[in-house]
Amino acid sequence: MRGESVVVVGAGQAGSQVAVALREQGHRGPITLVGDEQAAPYQRPPLTKGYLAGETDLAGLVLRQDSYYDDHGIKLVRGERVIGVDRQARVAVLGCARTIPYDHLVFATGARPRPLPIPGAEHVLNLRTVADADAIRERLDGQIGLDVVVIGGGFIGLEFAAVVRKLRHEVTVVEAQSQVMQRAVSAETAQHLVGRHRSEGVQILTGTGVAAVREGLVELTDGTVLVADLVVAGIGVVPNTEIAQRAGLAVDDGIVVDAHLRTTDPRIHAVGDCARFASTHAGGLIRLESVQNATDQATAVAAAIMGGAEPYTALPWFWSDQYDVKLQTAGLTNGHDRTVTVGDPAEGRFSVFCFKDERLIGIEAYNRPIDFLMGRRILESGTALTPDVVAQPGFDLRTSQQKKAA
Numbered sequence: 001m002r003g004e005s006v007v008v009v010g011a012g013q014a015g016s017q018v019a020v021a022l023r024e025q026g027h028r029g030p031i032t033l034v035g036d037e038q039a040a041p042y043q044r045p046p047l048t049k050g051y052l053a054g055e056t057d058l059a060g061l062v063l064r065q066d067s068y069y070d071d072h073g074i075k076l077v078r079g080e081r082v083i084g085v086d087r088q089a090r091v092a093v094l095g096c097a098r099t100i101p102y103d104h105l106v107f108a109t110g111a112r113p114r115p116l117p118i119p120g121a122e123h124v125l126n127l128r129t130v131a132d133a134d135a136i137r138e139r140l141d142g143q144i145g146l147d148v149v150v151i152g153g154g155f156i157g158l159e160f161a162a163v164v165r166k167l168r169h170e171v172t173v174v175e176a177q178s179q180v181m182q183r184a185v186s187a188e189t190a191q192h193l194v195g196r197h198r199s200e201g202v203q204i205l206t207g208t209g210v211a212a213v214r215e216g217l218v219e220l221t222d223g224t225v226l227v228a229d230l231v232v233a234g235i236g237v238v239p240n241t242e243i244a245q246r247a248g249l250a251v252d253d254g255i256v257v258d259a260h261l262r263t264t265d266p267r268i269h270a271v272g273d274c275a276r277f278a279s280t281h282a283g284g285l286i287r288l289e290s291v292q293n294a295t296d297q298a299t300a301v302a303a304a305i306m307g308g309a310e311p312y313t314a315l316p317w318f319w320s321d322q323y324d325v326k327l328q329t330a331g332l333t334n335g336h337d338r339t340v341t342v343g344d345p346a347e348g349r350f351s352v353f354c355f356k357d358e359r360l361i362g363i364e365a366y367n368r369p370i371d372f373l374m375g376r377r378i379l380e381s382g383t384a385l386t387p388d389v390v391a392q393p394g395f396d397l398r399t400s401q402q403k404k405a406a
């Protein structure tokens with residue numbers, strides 16, 4: 001409600017948006033945003049894009065100037081960890097032992113890189129925070145032709161590989177699965193991205209894991225040994241759930257929340273990478289790691305704290321930039337049983353329409369931003385589109401929707 005106090009734990013993309021959205025929606029009570037990083041809340045996507053390439057500095061990453069938080073009465077506490085939540089006393093406990101009372105508390109603690117369970121993991125760098133990106137930039141700065149090994153062919157690993165290749169280093173990506181980005185995109189899209197990387201001179205090895213890392217060497221499970229001046233891992237993340245778990249809330253690969261993003265305690269919500277929520281699009285509990293998810297959930301939780309009763313139903317979407325490829329996905333394409341490709345793959349402009357039981361569940365637009373935009377609208381409105389219609393020669397999403405509207 002309007003005058004109640006809100007404590008947000010974690011000052012990243014989601015946490016800062018909870019505070020901003022509360023003020024935008026007319027909340028007048030105290031808001032405290034506690035983050036354990038030194039930087040003001042910032043966006044992570046440029047860490048594997050412009051920031052890593054040296055095209056953007058920290059000022060270009062921050063979501064809002066410091067003055068915004070002061071001007072809007074948001075108490076931003078930086079460089080401090082919340083170490084506990086006492087639900088009986090309704091206080092958050094900081095590492096410095098200070099307590100902050102709350103009427104509502106929001107967990108927006110994000111996630112951390114999954115530890116690499118192999119000998120020599122201490123030689124491997126991660127890429128989650130601006131401090132991680134700075135450490136990598138320091139190793140690359142002023143050099144060319146270094147041997148760089150990337151462990152993991154997910155979005156982070158591939159985006160990192162693209163930038164480092166552009167900086168004129170030799171890059172090898174090692175992916176244990178038979179396909180890169182297996183959880184996130186269709187085989188068609190993945191194959192095209194692999195082709196794009198190979199055409200730039202990046203070596204991509206699939207179906208082989210990393211057995212050990214030694215000073216200057218990476219040993220693969222198939223016996224291959226790669227020379228490596230720098231090894232970076234992008235093998236996924238672990239949600240930061242420990243404080244919620246200690247506070248007695250339900251946790252299962254994420255802080256479990258209902259369709260209103262409420263935990264098992266009605267005064268506590270969770271949003272963003274740390275939240276496992278009931279998704280109408282996935283048809284069950286899911287945890288998503290994207291800017292869209294962090295921002296939309298944060299805005300929805302602000303509305304819930306203000307007394308709203310709408311469930312969270314936003315359509316998931318995502319983007320990734322690699323070389324000149326803009327890949328945009330609308331909906332969740334994981335679990336599809338049929339795909340139809342539209343456009344010109346040879347020209348690097350196409351969209352993969354993903355269906356499950358004849359129902360469109362998502363679209364992967366590879367340099368086809370109009371398909372992404374139109375696809376979002378279709379998926380949001382629930383308009384039926386069958387694989388047979390999409391497979392017709394000359395099918396175009398724009399004209400097909402215009403015809404429907406006429």
Ligand SMILES: Cc1cc2nc3c(=O)[nH]c(=O)nc-3n(C[C@H](O)[C@H](O)[C@H](O)COP(=O)(O)OP(=O)(O)OC[C@H]3O[C@@H](n4cnc5c(N)ncnc54)[C@H](O)[C@@H]3O)c2cc1C
Nearest residue numbers: 010012013014036044045081082109110272273289290291
């Ligand atoms: C390199 C990189 C590139 C990405 N690129 C894309 C992209 O192209 N497109 C896209 O959609 N998404 C992308 N993402 C994902 C997106 O950035 C995340 O999904 C988003 O940042 C999640 O926001 P969040 O607030 O939930 O978590 P975070 O942004 O991780 O913020 C959580 C914050 O809480 C802090 N915290 C944790 N525990 C505590 C505690 N106890 N006390 C105080 N503070 C705490 C953390 O240190 C962190 O600062 C990318 C992510 C990375 C790392």
